[in-house]
Amino acid sequence: MRTGELSGCPQRMETTPLRTALGRARLPRYTSYPPANRFDAGIGPETVAAWLEELPADGPVSLYVHVPFCRRVCFFCACRTQVARGDAPLDAWLAHIAREIALVRARLPGRLPVRRLSLGGGTPTILSPEALDRLGELLCGAFDIGADAEISVEIDPGACDAARIDALARMGVRRATIGMPDLDPRVQRTTGRTQSLEVTRETVAELRARGIDRIGFELLYGLPHQTAAGLGATLEAALAEAPDRIALPGYAHVPWISRRQRMIPEDTLPGPEARMALAEGAAARLHEAGYVQVGIDHFARPDDALARAAAAGTLGRSFQGYEPEPAATLIGFGPSAVSRLPQGFAQNAGGTGAWQSEISSGRLATRSGWRLSARDAAIGRAIERIMCDGTVDLSWYPQAPATELLLRARTAMIELPGLGRVEGNRITIDTMTGARLLASRLDPDFAPERDNFSLAC
Numbered sequence: 001m002r003t004g005e006l007s008g009c010p011q012r013m014e015t016t017p018l019r020t021a022l023g024r025a026r027l028p029r030y031t032s033y034p035p036a037n038r039f040d041a042g043i044g045p046e047t048v049a050a051w052l053e054e055l056p057a058d059g060p061v062s063l064y065v066h067v068p069f070c071r072r073v074c075f076f077c078a079c080r081t082q083v084a085r086g087d088a089p090l091d092a093w094l095a096h097i098a099r100e101i102a103l104v105r106a107r108l109p110g111r112l113p114v115r116r117l118s119l120g121g122g123t124p125t126i127l128s129p130e131a132l133d134r135l136g137e138l139l140c141g142a143f144d145i146g147a148d149a150e151i152s153v154e155i156d157p158g159a160c161d162a163a164r165i166d167a168l169a170r171m172g173v174r175r176a177t178i179g180m181p182d183l184d185p186r187v188q189r190t191t192g193r194t195q196s197l198e199v200t201r202e203t204v205a206e207l208r209a210r211g212i213d214r215i216g217f218e219l220l221y222g223l224p225h226q227t228a229a230g231l232g233a234t235l236e237a238a239l240a241e242a243p244d245r246i247a248l249p250g251y252a253h254v255p256w257i258s259r260r261q262r263m264i265p266e267d268t269l270p271g272p273e274a275r276m277a278l279a280e281g282a283a284a285r286l287h288e289a290g291y292v293q294v295g296i297d298h299f300a301r302p303d304d305a306l307a308r309a310a311a312a313g314t315l316g317r318s319f320q321g322y323e324p325e326p327a328a329t330l331i332g333f334g335p336s337a338v339s340r341l342p343q344g345f346a347q348n349a350g351g352t353g354a355w356q357s358e359i360s361s362g363r364l365a366t367r368s369g370w371r372l373s374a375r376d377a378a379i380g381r382a383i384e385r386i387m388c389d390g391t392v393d394l395s396w397y398p399q400a401p402a403t404e405l406l407l408r409a410r411t412a413m414i415e416l417p418g419l420g421r422v423e424g425n426r427i428t429i430d431t432m433t434g435a436r437l438l439a440s441r442l443d444p445d446f447a448p449e450r451d452n453f454s455l456a457c
């Protein structure tokens, strides 16, 4: 196994207005347009119930189930999750998920076919094997989940065992994403995320032995005390497992949103230039290893579905990151889960107690959302293409939003030389590093003081 410093890390980098803007910017991840922090509290359960009733009976849909519990809390994590002590909160969650699935199913025009089912959180494998079996039964009872549906799960190797992997295999899971932020002991101590390489390797072997053989890793750059050598060693350990995909998002320090991040001393974080060097060094190593970049922060083997979708222009971006050929409808279950419907977005109450209370009263747990206008839809499509492909052709867009987007893009290109170019009706960025920056410039309502966040999930 190769170890040591990331060879692609530039030692000296030229400072330009674009580089300074990229290094300093705190921007939305644009997993939706508008981002979820701007959702409207006026979109409630009745509106979303009507939207569900209007869905076509032949689907297909994607499903997301949010398990909001972990056995430990990693200080860098900004996900909606809490430590679960004992099984009582997990049992209560499962009982309410059953009711939520029934409430949604009652509004749907039929047993819709499922293209993709994702279990995320939190830590889905905190559920017992019996609870995972029950969850699978509930979903299969309400939806048509055929053999061609892709079922995936996020795995914390520190909270997974053989019996749970058996249950995942029974559910039909074929893809697993292994969290492995950084193996450097100093980084692990500072972030509260201890994880041994041995346990991680064993988990991957157990998954593969049960047919869950589409393996991805998720690393993080920009962590406290992180060095090029430490990130490089973590990357080599991941590559040694020959994963199909590696995600490498940047750590976003937003302690005003995620209180647990206050445990991380700010003076241990790499500065903007060091962050960019870590990201660029890791990307160079991944390219050398034969992976192609997908979107802003994913890498995949050229024969992986994500890479093929990127090459074909059919990549999509959703709250779960990048996905090939996304269904138009995504239905989310659990606290804070977001649904994307043809009419707009809907987000469940974020707190587990608030979500349970809504479900117990026999109503959908929608707390906010967004009804998409034709202009919103056009701007959202353009931003999604920039975040996925780095380019968008506005020739077939409605004239008013296309004119507005081209004007915004030209202004951004003048202010930030090197960001990209506008040729006719096509906007193109020079590198994917600039995608979020350009997206924020295309977003007519972006306000740095309000949207200065960047959540991991």
Ligand code: SF4
Residues within 6 Å of the ligand: 069, 070, 072, 073, 074, 077, 078, 079, 081, 121, 122, 123, 156, 179
């Ligand atoms: S990183 Fe994973 S295990 Fe750690 S707190 Fe977040 S969801 Fe839980």
